[in-house]
Amino acid sequence: MNFDKELDARGLNCPLPILRAKKALTDMTSGQVLRIFATDPGSVKDFQAFAKQTGNELLSSAENNKEFEYYIKRK
Amino acid sequence: MDTAELDELINKRLDELLPKKLQELQESKTPSMSIIATKGTLDWAYPPFILASTAAALGWDVTIFFTFYGLQLLKKDISDLKVSPLGNPGMPMKMPFGPDWFRGINWNIPNIIQAGIPGFETVATKLMQQTIKNNGVASIEELRELSQEAGVKFSVCQMTVELFGFSHDDFINDLDYVGAASFLPVAQQSDVCLYV
Numbered sequence: 001m002n003f004d005k006e007l008d009a010r011g012l013n014c015p016l017p018i019l020r021a022k023k024a025l026t027d028m029t030s031g032q033v034l035r036i037f038a039t040d041p042g043s044v045k046d047f048q049a050f051a052k053q054t055g056n057e058l059l060s061s062a063e064n065n066k067e068f069e070y071y072i073k074r075k
Numbered sequence: 076m077d078t079a080e081l082d083e084l085i086n087k088r089l090d091e092l093l094p095k096k097l098q099e100l101q102e103s104k105t106p107s108m109s110i111i112a113t114k115g116t117l118d119w120a121y122p123p124f125i126l127a128s129t130a131a132a133l134g135w136d137v138t139i140f141f142t143f144y145g146l147q148l149l150k151k152d153i154s155d156l157k158v159s160p161l162g163n164p165g166m167p168m169k170m171p172f173g174p175d176w177f178r179g180i181n182w183n184i185p186n187i188i189q190a191g192i193p194g195f196e197t198v199a200t201k202l203m204q205q206t207i208k209n210n211g212v213a214s215i216e217e218l219r220e221l222s223q224e225a226g227v228k229f230s231v232c233q234m235t236v237e238l239f240g241f242s243h244d245d246f247i248n249d250l251d252y253v254g255a256a257s258f259l260p261v262a263q264q265s266d267v268c269l270y271v
Contacts, residue, residue, distance in 0.1 A: 013211040015129040019221050022132035040211075053133045 001060065001071050003035035004028060010039045010067065017043045018050050021072065025056060028074045033059065036070040043068055107136040108267040109258070115147030117156040117203060117215070118166075122271045123148070124218035130267075131225035138265075139222075140258045142232035145271075146239065149231060149246045153215055157200045161189045171205040223249060230258055 007024045009017035017038045024034055036047075044061060047070050051058035059071040076084075108130050112123040123145075127137045141149055147156065160166045168182040189195050207214070213221075223229070233252040236243070243252070251257075262268045 011211045013213075015125050015132070015218075016211070016213050019128055019132050019225075022225075050133065 001035075002033060003071060004032040005034050007034060007036045009043070010037050012038070013040050014042050014046065018046055021047070021050070021070075022054075025072065025074050030074055032074045034072045034074065036068075036072065038068045038070070039066065040068075043070075047072070105134065105136055106130075106267070107138075107265045108269070109138045109140065109262045109265040110268075111258075111262075111270045112139050112141045112145035112148060113143050114271065115144030115156070117158040117200060119271065120148050120153075120156055120215045121218070123269075124215060124222055126269065127227045128218050128222040128225060131222060131227050137222075137226075138228040138230055138258075138261050140230045140232065140253075140261075142235050146231065146235050146241060146246075148215070148219070149229065149250060151245065151247055153219070156215060157196050158203050159196050160184075160199050161186060161196070168199075168202075169206075171202055171209050219247075223247075230261075 005024055005028055007020055009020055012020070017036065017040055021034065021036055028034060040046075044063075047058055047061060050056070051072060055075040057073040057075070059073055060069075061071075062069045108126070110123045110127060114120070123139050127139050130137045147153070158166075160168055168184065169180065170178055170182075172178070228251065229249065230251045230253050231246070233254060235241075236252065243250075
């Protein structure tokens with residue numbers, strides 16, 4: 001999947017992945033896609049909730065070897 | 076058309092329209108939260124700042140009202156915040172270093188020994204700081220900064236400033252020094268109100 005910006009949130013714990021993602025999205029323009037890597041297992045549900053609440057679309061959420069990869073489209 | 080018929084018609088129409096209208100109102104409203112932060116230790120510094128910074132990231136309006144020991148969290152230098160395991164049976168006492176079997180041990184140290192050893196709190200604090208670092212948990216400084224950057228409002232109980240002999244110079248900038256009468260109307264309008 002194409003993306004415009006990448007955020008490495010590996011090794012960070014709640015709530016840092018969400019806060020960093022929010023910050024990254026703020027600097028982007030509408031329609032752009034942010035790719036995020038994280039290792040916090042709680043981030044799966046958290047990014048779903050974040051997307052639902054903020055209106056930024058969670059395009060995909062995948063796990064690979066205890067690492068999580070998210071694609072979020074800026075509202 | 077008589078009044079009874081008219082009333083019935085209005086009621087029917089209202090039943091149809093009202094739920095949708097209410098939902099629209101609900102969805103268009105910016106959620107808000109106010110937190111009362113009353114604790115001044117390293118462990119209890121986390122809940123207010125984690126919840127406030129996260130809520131701000133979700134787009135909420137957030138206010139934290141700092142009172143009593145909570146004022147410690149606003150000092151310019153908060154690297155000296157401490158945690159005390161004394162009288163806190165809920166706190167696991169595990170070492171943040173060494174092999175896994177060693178890290179797994181929960182050191183069940185009796186209160187009387189904890190109270191008797193000079194510097195016990197300092198050691199416990201160092202261990203907790205290391206555990207925080209090991210787990211990729213943000214520092215309080217970082218969460219406080221992120222909260223302020225994200226627009227979280229910090230209100231401070233002016234009475235406590237005087238009661239504990241603090242001065243405004245002891246604290247970071249951009250604080251509102253207020254009393255209970257200023258905070259309560261904010262709390263009244265909040266969707267979520269927490270006491271920590």
